[in-house]
Amino acid sequence: MTHDSAHGTGTRGAEAERPAEAPRLTTAEAAERLGVKPETVYAYVSRGQLASRRTPGGRGSTFDAAEVDALVRRTGRREPSPSASGDLVFRTGITLIAPDRYFFRGVDATELARRHGYEEVAEWLWTGELRPGIRFLAAPEPLTAARRTAATLPRHSSSTDRLRAAVAAAASADPLRFDLSPEGVLNSARNLIPTLVGALPALGKPGVAGGSLAAELWPKLSALPADTASLAVLDAALVLLTDHDLAASTLAARVAASTRAHPYAVVSAGLGVLEGPLHGAASGQAHRMLCEVVDRGGAAPVVADHLREGRRVPGLGHRLYKGEDPRAGVLFALLDEMPNAAPAMAAARDVVATTARHSALHANIDLALAAFSVACGMPAETGETVFAVARTAGWIAHAMEEYAEQPLRMRPSGQYSGPRPPQPLPAPEAPAPQA
Incomplete structure (x- = not known):
């Protein structure tokens, strides 16, 4: 679910003065004209090769027909992925790492963190559309399942333990999790991220309902009330950690997506790697x-x-x-x-x-x-919690790109270094003598 606080303004006179706009293509029509799957259309958007616009009053996206035709002339046919040669190099339009700088979709990520909230940047990373004031809201059934499951863990369990349990529980409560269409994945993602936050135990008073994700996360990190400056730091940290190219956890998420695992399983794969002491911990x-x-x-x-x-x-x-x-x-x-x-x-x-x-x-x-x-007097695992929640949006963005690629394309060959065959069958060990 989403809530968008931005409202359009204008007058009928202004509308009348605007020239009539050429009809725009739906996602299905753009895909047919390009000769690709709908998932690939969104991959073109992610790479900055195609611009999309949200349908007024709807949830789909539309595309300029002239721009689609120009892309057809430019590409002719899809180029093979660089990873097809066996190298672990992936074409991606999400994050570019440059000397001492990094960019989301070509825009300086640090500037995004200074000017926009986490949910706005996540939505823009997924769709290429900036929606000021957007809020992600958890669906009741997955949230209830996630909270109950996370609450059954031992008291000493880490926040990442609880997040992994919450993802599995939320997945089981979502019968539509296998919908890998772009809109299906986006719906799952918009529900999953606030569900993860909602499943964590509260240390302080709950945040204001409908507030930003940073405001909802704060009482899960601190028993003290948040002030404006502290929330600004937390929100900026969430944005900055949204993605960082093919870090280890993101590679794991893309491998899962290449098998056509659903978004919850993709996030579970990322969380499993993130917990390593050389990564999120x-x-x-x-x-x-x-x-x-x-x-x-x-x-x-x-x-x-x-x-x-x-x-x-x-x-x-x-x-x-x-x-x-x-x-x-x-x-x-x-x-x-x-x-x-x-x-x-x-x-x-x-x-x-x-x-x-x-x-x-x-x-x-x-x-x-x-x-x-x-x-802020928070627990030592705070950074790992913020990292996990923030990076979920990046894993979803990479999953959407991977769903548009050939499935199971990441199949490296092992270099065998064991005993050369044929070897004799192993002999069973003699039972230990009775005392």
């Missing part, structure tokens, strides 16, 4: 480090302990950026506007300055998430 290590830096009054002894024990200093360096992670830069700037974040920010900058004496490592998104969670 990395911010928890940075959180604990910053807490120790604050307690001990400086980063030097904490960094020394990490190095002495052969552990890397968390929250520093990123293989895709030589300088500071652009996502960290946005969050640090927003945190600087929060007076209560000063101790955590001082600790984070002390860690960077201390390690810079010996290595040119810059802050990454994990350190920024840790500074946020420490400043």
Whole structure:
């Protein structure tokens, strides 16, 4: 379900003065003219090769006939995917990583985070349409199933444990989950993301019904009420983490989508990989480090302990950026506007300055998430929770692209290194003697 708070304005006189617009093509008509499946039409939109417009008062999209014809002349026939040669290279129109910058659909992702909320950016990433004020609302049955299932887990269960359980429960309550049409996938996604948030246990008072996803997520992360500045940081973090090209969890999600797994299963695949300590869980290590830096009054002894024990200093360096992670830069700037974040920010900058004496490592998104969670008195797993909720939109975007590709295209060959055949049948082990 969605709720859109934007309302059009205008007058009948203005409408009368506008020239008549040429009839637009439906998705089915555009697909027929292009000679492709409807899913592929949305893949063209995702790659920026085709523009779409939402049907007035409807849920479908329409396309300019002249633009579709131009695309037919340009492409002639679809080019084979780069991965068809066996290389793990995928054509995608979602995220571009550039030196010290990254872009969603060609637009600077950090600027999107400064100007738009998470749901607006997610919808735009999926459809190429910006819908100001859009809100995602959970359907009652999947939400109830997700809450009940997540509540049965042991008290020590992590938020990611609960999210995985919630996804499985929500899937079982959605008989339409197997609809892999673009609109079917979008409906599932718009329901699933708020369902995940709703399934997490509340630490504080519930958010305002119909509020932003960040407002709904806040009481699941903190027992303290949220102020405007804190919500702005959380919403920006959700946007910044929406996608980051083919990270490990996104690759897993695309592999699942290539088998034509439904969107819930795609998200489950992503969550399974995200929990790794070198991926989504990395911010928890940075959180604990910053807490120790604050307690001990400086980063030097904490960094020394990490190095002495052969552990890397968390929250520093990123293989895709030589300088500071652009996502960290946005969050640090927003945190600087929060007076209560000063101790955590001082600790984070002390860690960077201390390690810079010996290595040119810059802050990454994990350190920024840790500074946020420490400043707001949130649990160490906060960053992982924010990461998981945010990246769900990216996994769905990649799934929609993958549904438009040839199924089962990711089938690498193993290089066997075991004993050369033929080998004799293994002999059963003798039973252990009775005592």
